Structures are given as C-alpha cells and as structure tokens.
Amino acid sequence: MHNVAMESAGSASPSKGQIIPTPTYTQPYWRSERHWVDDYRSTDALPEECDVAIIGSGMSGVATTYHMCKLASNNKPRFVILEAREACSGATGRNGGHSKIQVNSSLALIQKHGLEPAETLIAFIRAQVGALKKVVDEEKLDCEFELRRSFDVFCNEAEAKAACDGYAASRQAGQLWTEQVHMLDKEHIEQLLGGLCERGQINLQTSTPVVRVEHDKVSNVLHTARGNIRAKKVVFATNGYTSGICPIFEDRVVPYKGTACHIKPRSPVSPHLANTYNIRYAPGSRVDYLNPRPDSGIVVGGGKWTFEHNRNAWYNNWDDSTQLPEVMPHFENLIQQSFLGWEDSAAQVDMVWTGIMACTPDEMPHVGPVPGSDGGQYVIAGFNGGGMSHIFLAAEGLAMMLVNDIPFAETGLPKQLESTVERLRHRDSQ
Numbered sequence: 567m568h569n570v571a572m573e574s575a576g577s578a579s580p581s582k583g584q585i586i587p588t589p590t591y592t593q594p595y596w597r598s599e600r601h602w603v604d605d606y607r608s609t610d611a612l613p614e615e616c617d618v619a620i621i622g623s624g625m626s627g628v629a630t631t632y633h634m635c636k637l638a639s640n641n642k643p644r645f646v647i648l649e650a651r652e653a654c655s656g657a658t659g660r661n662g663g664h665s666k667i668q669v670n671s672s673l674a675l676i677q678k679h680g681l682e683p684a685e686t687l688i689a690f691i692r693a694q695v696g697a698l699k700k701v702v703d704e705e706k707l708d709c710e711f712e713l714r715r716s717f718d719v720f721c722n723e724a725e726a727k728a729a730c731d732g733y734a735a736s737r738q739a740g741q742l743w744t745e746q747v748h749m750l751d752k753e754h755i756e757q758l759l760g761g762l763c764e765r766g767q768i769n770l771q772t773s774t775p776v777v778r779v780e781h782d783k784v785s786n787v788l789h790t791a792r793g794n795i796r797a798k799k800v801v802f803a804t805n806g807y808t809s810g811i812c813p814i815f816e817d818r819v820v821p822y823k824g825t826a827c828h829i830k831p832r833s834p835v836s837p838h839l840a841n842t843y844n845i846r847y848a849p850g851s852r853v854d855y856l857n858p859r860p861d862s863g864i865v866v867g868g869g870k871w872t873f874e875h876n877r878n879a880w881y882n883n884w885d886d887s888t889q890l891p892e893v894m895p896h897f898e899n900l901i902q903q904s905f906l907g908w909e910d911s912a913a914q915v916d917m918v919w920t921g922i923m924a925c926t927p928d929e930m931p932h933v934g935p936v937p938g939s940d941g942g943q944y945v946i947a948g949f950n951g952g953g954m955s956h957i958f959l960a961a962e963g964l965a966m967m968l969v970n971d972i973p974f975a976e977t978g979l980p981k982q983l984e985s986t987v988e989r990l991r992h993r994d995s996q
Contacts, residue, residue: 584777584810585806585807585808585809585810585821585884586650586775586776586777586807586810586811586884587650587651587655587656587775587807587884587886587922588884588885588886588887589651589887590887591651591655591660591886591887591919592886592887592888592889592918592919592920593917593919594659594660594826594917594919594921595826595827595828595865595917595919596659596660596661596663597655597659598917601653601654601756601757601760602760603653603756603759603760603763603770604652604653604654604655604756604772605652605653605772605773606653606760606763606770606772607770607771607772607773608763608768608769608770608771609769609771612771612774612790612792612793612795613644613646613769613795614795614796615644615785615795615796615797616644616645616646616769616795616796616797616798617643617644617645617797617798617799618634618643618644618645618646618797618798618799618800618801618968619645619646619647619648619786619788619795619797619799619800619801620645620646620647620648620800620801620803621648621776621779621788621800621801621802621803621804621811622647622648622649622656622801622802622803622804622805622807623647623649623653623654623759623770623772624654624656624657624658624659624755624803624805625654625658625755625953625954625957625958625961626803626805626946626947626953626957626960626961627647627649627801627803628647628654628755628758628759628762629755629758629957629958629961629962630801630803630946630961630964630965630968631645631647631759631762631768632701632758632762632961633961633962633964633965633966634965634968634969635762635767635768636965637965637966637969637970638969643969644769645767645768645769646768646769646770646771646795646797647759647768647769647770647771648771648774648775648776648788648790648795649770649771649772649773649774650773650774650775650776650807651772651773651775652772652773653756653759653770653772654755654756654759656805656807656886656921656922657805657806657921657922657923657953658755658953660826660886660919660920660921661826661867661921661953661954662826662855662857662865662867663857663859663865664714664716664842664855664857664954665694665954665955666716666842666844666955667688667691667952667955675687675688676732679982683980683982686980687980687982690956690959690979690980691955691956693959694954694955694956694957694958694959695713697958697959697962698711698754698958699711699713701758701958702754705757705758705761707754707757707758708757709754709757710754710860711754714840714841714842715840715841715842716841716842716843716844717841717842717843717844718843718844718846719843719844719845719846720846721845721846721847721848722846722847722848722849724849725846725848725849771792774790774791774792775790775791776788776789776790776811777789777790777791777811778811779800779802779811779812779943781939781940781941781942781943783940784796785797785798785942786798786799786800786942786943788800797942798942799942799943799944799968800942800943800944801944801945801946801964801968802936802943802944802945802946802947803946803947804947805819805922805923805924805947805948805949805953806819806820806821806822806884806922806923806924806947807821807884807922808924808945808947808948810884812936812943812945814936814937814938814939814990815932815945815947815948815990818926818927818932818948818989818990819924819925819926819932819947819948820881820882820924820925820926821882821883821884821922821923821924822880822881822882822883822922822923822924822925823879823880823881823883823884823885823886823890823920823921823922823923824867824868824870824880824920824921824922824923824951825867825869825873825889825890825893825918825919825920825921826865826866826867826868826918826919826921827865827866827867827897827915827917827918827919828859828863828864828865828866828915828916828917828918829863829864829865829866829897829900829901829913829914829915829916830861830862830863830864830913830914830916831862831863831901831908831911831912831913832911832912832913832914833862833911834862835862835907835908835911836907837907838858838862839858839864839905840858841858842855842856842857842858843855843856844856845904850871851870851871851874852870852871853868853870854866854867854868854869854900855867855868856904863916864901864913866897866900866901869890869893869896869897872890872892872893872895872896873890873892873893876892879892883922884922886919886920886921886922888920889918889919889920890920894915894918897915897918898914898915901913923949923950923951923953924947924948924949924950925948925950925951926948926950927989927992928982928989928992929950930948930950930982930983930989931946931947931948931949931950931953931956931960931983932945932946932947932948932983932985932989933945933946933960933963933964933974933979933983933984933985934964934967934974934983934984934985935967935974935985936985937985937986937987937989937990938987944964944967944968945985946960946961946964956983959979960979960983963977963978963979963983964977
C-alpha cells in the first residue's frame with residue numbers, strides 16, 4: 567500500500583475540469599503488446615438499456631462482472647461494461663505487476679484496528695492468492711501467474727528493529743503472516759474480460775467515457791459522448807476517477823499520481839533475481855517496490871520522496887499522460903546501487919510511465935451500495951495503492967449484493983470495506 571496524507575476539502579487541483587480519464591496516457595511496460603479486447607465493442611451501437619452497467623474495465627470492473635456472470639448464469643441478465651479508453655488502460659495496466667502487503671502495513675493494521683480485526687483483514691488479503699489461482703486454472707488463462715517469495719528490505723537500523731519487534735509481538739499473540747506474493751499483470755484481466763465477451767455474457771463498450779449518472783426513480787441514466795444508457799443498477803468501478811461522476815465521494819476518494827519504470831541490463835545478469843522486493847531506504851515514504859521480469863529487466867515503482875514536495879504534480883491529480891521527471895535520477899542509478907552483480911550491467915530505464923491511484927481518509931476501500939444514493943448504485947473504489955491485494959474477493963462480495971440482493975453484512979467481507987455515511991462524514995474512521 568502507498569499511504570497518502572489527505573488534504574483539507576477544497577484543495578487546489580493541478581488537473582483541470584471533470585475527473586475523468588485523459589484521452590492519452592504514458593505507455594506502460596505491460597501494454598507493450600496489444601490485446602484484441604483493447605478497443606473492442608460488442609455492438610456498434612450503445613445498448614439503450616441493461617440490468618447492470620459497470621463503469622470501468624480494470625480489475626474491479628472485470629472481476630465484479632465475472633463474479634456476477636457466475637452467480638447469475640441461469641438468468642442471463644444484461645451486463646454492460648463502459649470503458650473511457652482502452653480496456654485495462656487505467657491502474658490495472660500500469661501497476662507494479664505484483665500483489666503483497668508490506669510488513670509495516672500489517673503492523674499498522676494491528677495498531678489501528680486491533681489484533682482480531684487486523685487478522686480478519688490480513689486473512690482476506692491472503693485469500694486473494696488462492697482465489698486468483700483458481701480462476702486462472704478454471705478459465706485456462708494463458709497468462710503469467712507466479713507464486714514468489716517477497717522481501718521487505720529495511721536500510722534503516724531503527725526501523726528494521728521496530729519492524730522485527732512488532733513482528734515478534736504479533737506472532738506471539740497468534741497472528742498469521744503472509745508467506746507468498748502472487749504475480750499478475752493486465753494480461754490476466756484482459757483474458758478474463760475477453761472470455762466474457764467471447765461467450766456473449768457481457769456487452770463491452772470501449773472509448774465510451776461516462777460523464778454523468780442520474781437516477782430518475784425508474785432507473786439510472788448514464789450519459790456518454792455516444793448517447794445515454796439506462797441501467798437498473800450501476801457499479802462505479804472507477805477508483806481514482808470515482809468522484810468525477812459520483813460527487814458524494816469528493817474529497818473522500820481522491821486521485822493521486824504515481825510512477826513506475828522498466829529497467830533492463832545490457833545482457834542478462836546471473837544469477838537471475840527470482841524474488842520481489844520492497845526496499846525501505848528510510849522511515850516514512852522512502853520506499854520502492856521491485857519486480858524482476860523474465861526478460862532480465864526489473865519493473866520498479868515508487869520514488870515518491872523525489873517529487874513529494876511538488877504536491878500539485880501528484881495529489882488530486884488524474885493526468886497519467888505526463889511524467890514525474892524528478893524521479894528519473896533515482897530510477898537511473900537504482901539497480902546498480904542495490905544488487906550485487908549489477909554494478910557493471912549497464913542497466914538503463916527503457917520505459918517509464920505514470921498511473922492514477924486513489925486514497926481515502928481511513929486508508930480503506932469503499933465497497934457496496936453508494937451511501938445516500940436513490941437506489942441501484944454501487945461502488946468498488948479507493949484502494950490506496952493496494953488494489954491488487956483486495957479487489958478480486960471484494961468484487962465477489964459486491965457481486966453477491968448485486969445479483970442476490972443481500973446486504974453487505976451477509977457477504978463475509980471485512981466490515982472495514984463497507985461504504986457508509988459514517989465513513990464519508992468522518993475524516994478518519996476506525
């Protein structure tokens with residue numbers, strides 16, 4: 567997770583206009599090869615109506631739709647996914663390509679919520695691994711999915727001791743700890759989405775940004791540049807862009823900009839790095855994540871402290887078409903300085919991109935019915951940079967609410983994820 571201090575309401579934003587995805591974007595490593603579903607439209611014209619409209623084709627939108635299709639397989643409801651740009655072109659296609667929870671994040675959950683609630687949250691995160699492995703096997707997805715060990719590296723002695731002490735205390739109290747990290751990329755999600763399209767279970771409409779959603783006591787009306795569509799229910803699977811079309815989340819789900827790169831050596835370095843890493847250079851936000859790739863390169867994300875002082879460049883900023891240039895000197899020398907054997911590798915940054923995440927005051931995502939909505943509106947957003955370790959099973963719970971009309975409390979999801987009026991009202995809820 568990447569925790570972000572929230573600013574006061576009404577803070578100035580460097581991005582102008584409505585909070586929606588920009589038409590263009592920096593090219594991420596994960597999108598070097600196109601997939602046929604990128605610009606796919608199931609029908610030439612936008613459907614006039616549907617049972618459920620899902621806004622967003624990233625992991626949240628695709629996973630929610632996938633689970634709904636499984637739950638409603640006998641009823642054949644009409645599901646429509648509306649994507650502003652290309653499929654999976656948002657944070658799902660721009661992240662670090664791995665999923666884990668850092669040691670410090672686990673300890674912070676214990677300190678904030680107490681051992682038992684934290685254990686529930688961490689067990690939920692651990693369960694994502696098996697759930698994702700199951701869907702890869704069941705759907706025969708031809709994608710990269712690996713279980714790897716991951717290391718949290720502490721470069722500050724005092725911080726390392728504090729983490730070790732916290733770890734030992736929580737183990738003594740009976741807490742379980744994650745032993746594995748799972749690897750996934752946007753190919754995983756695009757193949758899942760492609761399968762839904764090929765089976766005719768959904769109608770996908772790319773390059774169809776939703777600019778407004780209204781409820782007229784009969785249904786929800788989604789306004790797009792290609793016309794309107796009515797939906798009995800609508801899902802805001804829009805993460806950092808949520809408040810742009812669901813204003814109740816203004817200043818509660820705030821977009822923020824991060825960056826990552828792909829670093830490649832002149833020739834393969836032996837031995838190949840087989841693990842993933844979080845390197846904590848100093849207490850606070852000085853942390854990177856590193857994901858070694860089969861092509862001998864490494865995907866690196868972070869470097870926040872290099873541009874953090876320029877708050878307008880990243881906070882409440884939803885423009886992923888521009889770079890954060892202050893981070894480049896850090897990326898350019900990182901690998902040679904961090905790993906033995908790489909000193910003379912001539913490793914260079916060959917791709918760098920930005921992406922839009924979302925932060926919330928209590929650092930928990932919002933899942934479930936939109937608080938105070940007129941009816942039929944649901945949200946799955948606000949993942950604080952940790953979406954890959956929460957989304958798939960959160961989406962399963964949301965699908966149960968949508969298809970089976972059950973309340974949040976009956977889904978089995980951790981209660982901290984429920985979107986409530988109380989959470990929106992308070993700056994930092996427990």
